[in-house]
Amino acid sequence: MSEQQTVAVIGLGIMGGPMAANLVRAGFTVTGYNRSPQKVERLVEAGGRGAGSVAEAVAEADVIITMLPDSPDVEAVVTGDEGLIAHARSGAIWVDASTIRPDVAVALAEQARAAGLRALDAPVSGGEQGAIDAALSIMVGGEQADFDEVRPVLEAVGKTIVLVGPSGSGQTVKAANQLIVAGTIGLVAEALVFLQAYDVDTDAAIQVLAGGLAGNRILDRKATAMVAGEFTPGFRIDLHHKDLGIVTSAAREAGVAIPLGALTAQLVGATRALGHGDLDHSALMLLIQQLSGRTPR
Structure with a gap:
């Protein structure tokens, strides 16, 4: 070409x-x-x-x-x-x-x-x-x-x-990708709120976590902004909510159990229902903070 x-x-x-x-x-x-x-x-x-x-x-x-x-x-x-x-x-x-x-x-x-x-x-x-x-x-x-x-x-x-x-395989792999990304964001959000509750130096914690087996792209790219409460969209909650609907529907059709994915889909949907749909998907942290009774920093 x-x-x-x-x-x-x-x-x-x-x-x-x-x-x-x-x-x-x-x-x-x-x-x-x-x-x-x-x-x-x-x-x-x-x-x-x-x-x-x-x-x-x-x-x-x-x-x-x-x-x-x-x-x-x-x-x-x-x-x-x-x-x-x-x-x-x-x-x-x-x-x-x-x-x-x-x-x-x-x-x-x-x-x-x-x-x-x-x-x-x-x-x-x-x-x-x-x-x-x-x-x-x-x-x-x-x-x-x-x-x-x-x-x-x-x-x-x-x-x-x-x-x-x-044909269709690309979309199936993308659905799996979105399942992993959403679940990882949810776990990173929980870990950060957990660290904040104990007044740990979150920047130092992110550094050491990213260097070990817990390391992942969400920690690398989004954790610092999540701690700062900055959720300028790179990929909006609204779109990830849509993608998780694709995942849960396709998994049901194939008879595949995705218990963690289904829960994550509910959490992303709840974050959207709270009015955060236009924020970055890392704004899932706002829901975790609210469920934990903690005020966003």
């Missing part, structure tokens, strides 16, 4: 915006569309092109990337008279980097293939900082040949890029 090929990015939010900018920096011709025109203008300022509709964005694209909040959003953009399938050129590769239900990913991939497109579900992990740093982990479902062809595009936005199986 040459650098002159055109990439369309649909959805220029917290994740899609930096991804599109990194594609521009990598030398690709990038056309972006977003319902909020200000985000399109940001891409244009970064050297990309703007489009006024999905149809306009995808018309000449060799690769189309969608980065949207939920399954209905992807369905709305992909299907219908003004959708991606109706207006993309035959043979184009559609990469859905959104996090959606695996069954929806499979159904949409089948529709896209029937229309002459090549579909990959390729959800990402790494949050806003990973998107900015072009260091995302990308789990891909689809055909090997399509994956191989689009890999240079994915390498412009990600660091760990793995084909994990046929």
